Amino acid sequence: MTQHPILAIQNLHAGVEEKKILKGINLVIRPGEVHAIMGPNGSGKSTLAAILAGRDAYDVTAGEVIYQGKDLLEMDPEERAREGVFLAFQYPVEIPGVNSTYFLRAALNEQRKHRGQPELDAMEFLTLVKEKMKLLHLPDDLLKRAVNVGFSGGEKKRNEIFQMAVLEPRLAILDETDSGLDIDAMRIVAEGVNKLKRPDNATLMITHYQRLLNYIVPDFVHVLWDGRIAKSGGKELALELEEKGYDWLIKHEKVSA
Amino acid sequence: MPSANQTDPYLKAFARFEQPGASKQPSWLFPLRKAGIARFAELGFPTLKHEDWRFTNVSPIAKMPFKPVFDATPAGLARDTLAQFPFAKLPGAKLVFVNGHFIPGLSNTPALKDGAKVASLAAALVTDSALIEKHLGRYVRTEDNAFAALNNAFFADGGFVFVPAGSAIAEPVQLLFINTRADAGAAIHPRNLIVIESGAKATIIESYVSTASAPTFTNAVTEFSLGDNSIVEHCKFQDESAEAYHIAALHSRLGRTVNFSSHSIVTGAKLSRNNIRTTLDGEGIEAILNGVYLTSDDQLADHYMIVDHAKPHCASHEYFNGILSGKSRGVFHGRILVRPGAQKTDAKQTNKNLLLSDDASADTKPQLEIYADDVKCTHGATVGQLNDESIYYLRSRGIGLETARRMLIHAFAGEIIDRVKHDALREELDALLWDRLEQHDGVAVGR
Numbered sequence: 004m005t006q007h008p009i010l011a012i013q014n015l016h017a018g019v020e021e022k023k024i025l026k027g028i029n030l031v032i033r034p035g036e037v038h039a040i041m042g043p044n045g046s047g048k049s050t051l052a053a054i055l056a057g058r059d060a061y062d063v064t065a066g067e068v069i070y071q072g073k074d075l076l077e078m079d080p081e082e083r084a085r086e087g088v089f090l091a092f093q094y095p096v097e098i099p100g101v102n103s104t105y106f107l108r109a110a111l112n113e114q115r116k117h118r119g120q121p122e123l124d125a126m127e128f129l130t131l132v133k134e135k136m137k138l139l140h141l142p143d144d145l146l147k148r149a150v151n152v153g154f155s156g157g158e159k160k161r162n163e164i165f166q167m168a169v170l171e172p173r174l175a176i177l178d179e180t181d182s183g184l185d186i187d188a189m190r191i192v193a194e195g196v197n198k199l200k201r202p203d204n205a206t207l208m209i210t211h212y213q214r215l216l217n218y219i220v221p222d223f224v225h226v227l228w229d230g231r232i233a234k235s236g237g238k239e240l241a242l243e244l245e246e247k248g249y250d251w252l253i254k255h256e257k258v259s260a
Numbered sequence: 261m262p263s264a265n266q267t268d269p270y271l272k273a274f275a276r277f278e279q280p281g282a283s284k285q286p287s288w289l290f291p292l293r294k295a296g297i298a299r300f301a302e303l304g305f306p307t308l309k310h311e312d313w314r315f316t317n318v319s320p321i322a323k324m325p326f327k328p329v330f331d332a333t334p335a336g337l338a339r340d341t342l343a344q345f346p347f348a349k350l351p352g353a354k355l356v357f358v359n360g361h362f363i364p365g366l367s368n369t370p371a372l373k374d375g376a377k378v379a380s381l382a383a384a385l386v387t388d389s390a391l392i393e394k395h396l397g398r399y400v401r402t403e404d405n406a407f408a409a410l411n412n413a414f415f416a417d418g419g420f421v422f423v424p425a426g427s428a429i430a431e432p433v434q435l436l437f438i439n440t441r442a443d444a445g446a447a448i449h450p451r452n453l454i455v456i457e458s459g460a461k462a463t464i465i466e467s468y469v470s471t472a473s474a475p476t477f478t479n480a481v482t483e484f485s486l487g488d489n490s491i492v493e494h495c496k497f498q499d500e501s502a503e504a505y506h507i508a509a510l511h512s513r514l515g516r517t518v519n520f521s522s523h524s525i526v527t528g529a530k531l532s533r534n535n536i537r538t539t540l541d542g543e544g545i546e547a548i549l550n551g552v553y554l555t556s557d558d559q560l561a562d563h564y565m566i567v568d569h570a571k572p573h574c575a576s577h578e579y580f581n582g583i584l585s586g587k588s589r590g591v592f593h594g595r596i597l598v599r600p601g602a603q604k605t606d607a608k609q610t611n612k613n614l615l616l617s618d619d620a621s622a623d624t625k626p627q628l629e630i631y632a633d634d635v636k637c638t639h640g641a642t643v644g645q646l647n648d649e650s651i652y653y654l655r656s657r658g659i660g661l662e663t664a665r666r667m668l669i670h671a672f673a674g675e676i677i678d679r680v681k682h683d684a685l686r687e688e689l690d691a692l693l694w695d696r697l698e699q700h701d702g703v704a705v706g707r
Contacts, residue, residue, distance in 0.1 A: 056656060057655075057656070058652065079655065079661070080655040080656050081655045081656075081658050081659060081660050081661065083656075084655070084656055084657055084658035085658045090656055092653070092656075095653070096647075096649045096650055096652075098647075098650045098653065098654070098671070099671065099675060100668075100670075100671025100672060100674045100675045100678075101650075101654075101667055101668065101671045106654070106657070106659075106667070107657075109659055109663070109667075110654075110657035110658045110659055111658075113657075113658040113659060113660070114658050117658075149671075166657065170657070170658070
């Protein structure tokens with residue numbers, strides 16, 4: 004079965020006001036693949052995540068992003084989500100007064116509606132999410148709380164992956180998911196992500212440190228430097244980076260103009 | 261210098277009370293009334309030059325010669341029309357007043373244990389004069405409140421609730437004030453007196469509604485005396501017509517270790533002002549003053565709070581959220597007084613205003629007067645739009661923009677409603693506000 008790549012980024016240039024941040028990103032993600040983008044602060048990692056997620060803070064000045072054959076940049080954030088794009092945020096926002104169960108069921112039902120599936124009622128929804136809660140080691144009362152309110156840092160990150168488990172996206176983008184997590188929390192998150200892997204979906208991890216990649220093993224690692232992908236390789240590249248640092252790696256690579 | 265032609269009609273109307281046999285009310289009441297009209301004549305209606313009325317223009321009230329509704333109008337309301345008003349299904353004692361007059365045929369007065377009473381104040385002034393004399397007029401402050409003084413002069417009726425020491429009224433007690441007059445200028449001065457003795461418990465719901473759209477004037481005073489260790493929840497729901505003027509004073513005296521929650525829900529009236537004065541007159545009190553106001557078109561909703569920490573070790577927490585669209589205005593003035601010696605005071609005040617249109621506005625003013633040195637007093641106010649980060653997060657999960665906005669607006673009202681302790685009351689308020697928000701311009705349509 005020939006398939007579109009899930010994501011094809013071509014020559015993406017973007018910035019904010021006068022400042023150029025992404026200077027020609029090219030990336031193809033195919034079904035079943037796990038990619039990691041690593042880079043130092045200021046390389047453009049967060050900008051890339053934000054653009055893929057539909058934040059309108061940045062200007063795309065050239066290039067395109069094709070998701071499953073469609074122009075992603077033309078889609079509103081909710082459209083992207085309904086089409087199966089999921090961004091696990093680095094700093095999930097707290098939303099007082101909006102009940103977690105109510106919110107997540109509404110989100111799931113939007114997707115089901117979009118796919119022509121029947122919506123789930125409260126009981127059906129709770130049955131579905133119970134075991135996913137266990138997978139992420141989340142406390143039972145979490146769903147009674149408002150979205151992210153009173154959640155510890157680790158709980159917020161696990162909650163992102165829990166939402167992912169419920170929504171079952173085609174493309175999961177994890178934005179520095181390991182930042183602020185201890186080893187145990189990271190293991191739980193990784194276990195969750197790994198369990199969600201299917202031959203027809205894909206994961207893109209955006210990360211600063213290598214350690215998450217010990218748990219969620221990438222097929223492809225890309226180094227982002229000064230707005231471009233300076234080098235790509237397999238999982239060994241991450242280890243090399245860990246050992247030698249970004250500076251060394253860049254000095255030894257020709258950065259394409 | 262109050263304008264005589266604004267106060268004169270009132271002075272003339274008062275003369276009616278002075279006629280012999282004009283009322284069956286006890287003689288001890290008369291000095292209170294006379295003092296009330298004298299104070300009103302002295303103060304006159306407030307103008308925008310008065311600091312406490314800076315944002316709220318009551319000159320429309322002052323200009324119209326409002327006429328107190330002296331005589332009980334024939335009920336004209338069938339019992340089943342009550343079903344349209346909120347809390348109709350709640351069991352318990354319920355006093356219904358039409359245009360300020362008690363209508364027994366529309367009310368429920370079940371037998372209460374231990375000598376507790378729920379009765380028309382006018383009737384109780386005859387049957388329980390001595391008890392009422394101990395309390396009526398003792399908690400309301402009129403030195404700087406012309407409207408409360410006017411109520412002292414002119415009140416005819418309202419609710420009297422009495423719960424003796426150690427007792428409780430299990431079901432919420434309702435006081436329902438219905439305005440049916442369609443002619444401009446009809447004025448009522450409802451007066452409620454709630455006396456809860458030590459260790460007693462009650463839930464009181466005060467509602468003000470209209471069946472016609474007319475510029476009526478409701479000038480209400482509710483006094484609460486809460487004995488030591490009593491537990492009381494109070495909800496005032498105001499949904500008068502969009503033409504109406506509604507001024508109310510809620511003045512309460514709380515004894516030691518009282519637990520008091522009072523919720524103010526405002527959805528109606530062209531101009532409303534709630535003057536809520538809470539005196540913490542004992543140690544160990546916990547008072548929650550909670551409210552939400554929902555305004556659109558050219559409505560104005562004003563809450564003026566005074567919390568008086570007269571004794572140490574008390575906690576007062578105020579939470580008021582406003583949801584404003586159209587050209588409407590919200591006003592909040594939160595005064596906290598911490599007297600010398602009121603150590604270990606914990607006073608908190610939060611007023612948040614959500615502006616759903618470009619022309620809506622909010623004025624919010626905290627005023628902290630702190631004379632003790634070992635206290636915790638915080639205040640916060642916000643005026644703004646919905647949080648963009650929150651909207652974005654919801655959209656990133658597939659929830660559409662309009663639905664996301666709606667969810668956040670409902671959540672904003674929900675923060676307040678969630679503090680209502682009585683389950684059935686809270687659920688009904690939740691549903692009521694939900695419906696109102698859906699109708700409210702600005703929620704569905706956005707800016």
